[in-house]
Amino acid sequence: xxxxxxxxxLGLALFIIGVIGVVTRRNVIVILxxxxxxxxxxxxxxxxxxxxxxxxxxxVFALFIIADAAAEAAVGLGxxxxxxxxxxxxxxxxxxxxxx
Amino acid sequence: xxxxxxxYLFSAVAVAGAILTVTRRNVVHSAxxLITALLATAGxxxxxxxxxxxxVQIILYVGGIMVLFVFVIMLVNLDVAxxxxxxxxxxxxxxxxxxxLAAQVGLMLWSTGKMPGQGVPVLSAVPADKLPPNSEEVAxxxxxxxxxxxxxxxxxxxxxxxxxxxxxxxxA
Numbered sequence: 369x370x371x372x373x374x375x376x377x378l379g380l381a382l383f384i385i386g387v388i389g390v391v392t393r394r395n396v397i398v399i400l401x402x403x404x405x406x407x408x409x410x411x412x413x414x415x416x417x418x419x420x421x422x423x424x425x426x427x428v429f430a431l432f433i434i435a436d437a438a439a440e441a442a443v444g445l446g447x448x449x450x451x452x453x454x455x456x457x458x459x460x461x462x463x464x465x466x467x468x
Numbered sequence: 469x470x471x472x473x474x475x476y477l478f479s480a481v482a483v484a485g486a487i488l489t490v491t492r493r494n495v496v497h498s499a500x501x502l503i504t505a506l507l508a509t510a511g512x513x514x515x516x517x518x519x520x521x522x523x524v525q526i527i528l529y530v531g532g533i534m535v536l537f538v539f540v541i542m543l544v545n546l547d548v549a550x551x552x553x554x555x556x557x558x559x560x561x562x563x564x565x566x567x568x569l570a571a572q573v574g575l576m577l578w579s580t581g582k583m584p585g586q587g588v589p590v591l592s593a594v595p596a597d598k599l600p601p602n603s604e605e606v607a608x609x610x611x612x613x614x615x616x617x618x619x620x621x622x623x624x625x626x627x628x629x630x631x632x633x634x635x636x637x638x639x640a
Contacts, residue, residue, distance in 0.1 A: 369516060370475055378479045378512070380573060382486050382505075384566045389490035391562040397495055397541060401502045404533065405486050408509050411521075419516045424605040427518050428614050431606070434521075434528055435621045439628030441533045445540040446635030452544045453638070 375416035382409035394459045396451075400444050407437045474515050482508035495541050503534050520603040 382405055389402030411430040418426025452458055485505030492498045510525040610618055 370471060374475060374479075375512075375516075378482065380569070381483050382509075384569055385483070385486040385490055387565055387569070388562045391558050391565060393490065395495055397537065397544070398490070398498050401489055401498055401537065404502065404529075405489065405505065408506060408529075411525075412509060412512060415513055415516050415518045415521060418518070424602075424609045425613070427521055427602075427606055428609050430518075430521055431524065431610070432614075432617060432621055434524060435625060438528060438533055439624050441536055442628050442632040443635065445536055446632035448540060449543060449636045458544050 369416075369419050372416055372420050375412055379409040379412040379416075382406075382412070394461055396448055396458050396460050396463075397445075399460065400441060400448075404437055404441065407433055471515065475512070478508045478511035478515065481505070482512065496538070499534060499537050499541060502537075503530055506530055506534070517599055518602060520606045 386402045386405035386409060389405065390399050393399055393402065411433055414426040414430045414433070418424060418430075448458060451463065455462070457463075482505045485501045485503075485508060488501040489498045489505060492501060506525065506529045510522050510530075513519075513525060514522040
């Protein structure tokens with residue numbers, strides 16, 4: 369394997385891109401996709417350290433994160449469908465019922 | 469040498485896919501580029517000799533979650549969204565957050581004066597063909613040390629499944 373820094377910088381780049389997507393995009397579906405990118409960046413770090421230390425626990429935690437991402441995507445998309453049915457929009461700055 | 473070529477190829481594809489995911493106007497294009505980025509990440513996992521996660525990443529992320537995403541994109545109205553403004557007015561917040569993250573990493577590099585992992589003994593310097601079978605190792609760890617988190621994760625998935633059905637169900 370390459371030095372661990374390579375993997376950390378790859379994870380950092382994906383994480384920052386994901387954060388920029390979450391903060392700047394208006395479409396809620398794209399925001400959910402950016403969250404998937406962030407979780408993916410974390411997985412890269414976990415697997416890289418798992419390989420570095422020869423300990424498989426990092427890969428087990430990456431598995432848990434993937435399961436968590438699946439649960440989050442299912443519930444999030446369900447919420448988006450319910451919201452779209454009520455308000456006919458998927459843009460986050462039009463979700464302002466609680467705003468005054 | 470081959471390791472390096474594979475790593476740089478896959479990481480370039482992953483970063484490019486991620487950037488295009490965030491910037492494309494059409495949501496379906498975003499989904500396609502996210503699939504590209506996730507597949508490239510699967511390649512990184514394979515390069516790290518995590519074969520089980522490689523397969524799980526492809527089957528679960530690309531085969532499961534992304535199908536769910538594309539399905540929901542079809543359900544919600546796409547034609548209107550394409551013509552609307554892509555970004556909310558939060559460019560400065562995004563710039564601030566990414567600069568803060570970059571500053572943290574820069575501070576870390578500057579204060580230690582070396583790359584992360586430099587000087588750390590590589591314990592797993594065993595050649596690839598001497599590694600134990602990956603799926604077997606993951607299974608052993610998952611079903612012995614991490615049995616309770618495993619069961620909790622299955623309960624979480626059950627809860628998420630029920631929650632998604634309840635959320636998406638049409639009210640009578």
